[in-house]
Amino acid sequence: MTTHIFIDGAAGTTGLEIRERLGDRPELTLISLSDAERKDAGARRRALNDADIVILCLPDEAAREAVSLIDNDRTKVIDASTAHRVAPGWVYGxxxxxxRDIVAQSKRVSNPGCYSTGFIALVAPLVRVGLVPPDWPLASNAASGYSGGGKSMIADYEGGDVTSAFSTYALSLSHKHVPEMQTHCGLSVAPVFAPAVVPVHRGMIVDVPLPVSAMPGTPSVDAIKSTLRNVYAGSQIVRLIEDYDAATLTIERCANTDRLDLFVFADAAGTQVRLVAALDNLGKGAAGAAVQNLNILAGLEETAGLRL
Structure with a gap:
């Protein structure tokens, strides 16, 4: 018996990446629609309801519409859009x-945003144990490869229309990932988030500075490392890297993988800390996370099909 999968939005950047990871896995059967059928409302509705698991790779409104077309209580949904990341009734994927048990028992799973994945991986465990107060005014700088902007941005960069080496954006301080960063870290104050795009196809760095000497309780570097080490112990996907001694860390560190590498850098006196996450914006930041969630929902090996 195989699990039937339908990727709604399979022709987009994330959809194509997910399809590559599913490959020819015999335990999965893909439901595919022709170009004409994708424009046929009836055919799309049938595919959504015939699937055991649906993965939505759509704009927010289209994702909400797709969910409304599912009229059975059997089909499970993984939504890669922003639409349901802080929505009631949805489990954060x-x-x-x-x-893992909470994800496995859910029928509605929201796939995390790419930047959010790095930020939450670093911050949420520290808030939970009280090392970072929920009302501390956090900030984060981050940079992504241009593939995070989808087909139009990929075309702009690869067509030579963009020549800048570094472009910061979200200058209105209203980036779509901030609500999930705040909610899923349990923060009472939204972090100041400063994302940027650089001219590499894929890869991501998320950096969270902590002035620990000024923070309540003066959390130690050892306590921060110990907390992250314990949370991710045994994970094949998320790793705390403790033996890193190079002078720089490149954005391509985890490109073309589904890993998430975490680092804790500190000054000699332990008064300042930089929490850093490296991932692939299309890997653990998108398609890799969707396939990981699919595996869990289907009761399969969590890392099947992933690039580790």
Whole structure:
């Protein structure tokens, strides 16, 4: 018996990446629609309801519409859009943070945002144990490869229309990932988030500075490392890297993988800390996370099809 999968939005960047990871796995059967059928409302509705698990790779409104077309209580949904990441009734699809059992028992799973994955992986465990107060004014700088902007941004960069080496954005301080970063870290104050795009196809760095000497309780570097080490112990996907001694860390560190590497850097006196996450914006930041959630929902090996 195989699990029937339908990727709604399979022709998009994330959909194509997910399809590559599913490959020819015999335990999965893909439901595919032709170009004409994708424009046929009836055919799409049938595919959504015939699937055991649906993965939505759509804009927010289209994702909400797709969910409304499912009229049975059997089909499970993984939504890769922003639409349901803080919505009631949806489980946040970050198994290492939300809990694998909780994800496994859910019928509605929201796939995390790419930047959010790095930020939440670093911050949520520290808030939970009280090392970072929920009302502390956090900030985060981050940079992504241009593939995070989808087909139009990929075309702009690869067509030579963009020549800048570094472009910061979300200058209105209203980036769509901030609500999930705040909610799933349990923060009472939204973090100041400063994302940027650089001219590499894929890869991501998320950096969270902590002035620990000024923070309540003066959390130690050892306590921070110990907390992250314990949370991700045994994970094949999320790793705390403790033996890193190079002078720089490149954005391509985890490119073309579904890993998430975490680092804790500190000054000699332990008064300042930088929490850093490296991931692939299309890997653990998108398609890799969706396939991980699919595996858990289907009761399969969590890392099947992933690039580790």
């Amino acid at each position: 970050f198994p290492e943070i939300s809990g």
